[in-house]
Amino acid sequence: MNERYNYKIGEIVKMKKNHPCGGDRWEITRTGIDFGLKCLQCGRQVMIPRPKFEKGVKAIVPAAPPAGK
Numbered sequence: 001m002n003e004r005y006n007y008k009i010g011e012i013v014k015m016k017k018n019h020p021c022g023g024d025r026w027e028i029t030r031t032g033i034d035f036g037l038k039c040l041q042c043g044r045q046v047m048i049p050r051p052k053f054e055k056g057v058k059a060i061v062p063a064a065p066p067a068g069k
Helices: 050-056
Strands: 012-015 025-030 034-039 045-049 057-061
Antiparallel strands (some): 012 025, 012 057, 025 034, 034 045
16 A cells, blocks of 8 residues: 555644754645645744655654643
């Protein structure tokens, strides 16, 4: 099976390599041929090609449960 995961805007992913600021968690801001990512530690935004993004993703960070429940 060679199925691709369908990434969605707003999802948080953990990458294999850390950003120079030390952060390893990124928010997806754009999908398509290129992916737009925003570092959650320093706020820097980058664009990377889909193959490099898919190779570099270590995990998808689950959304936090709603507060108060």
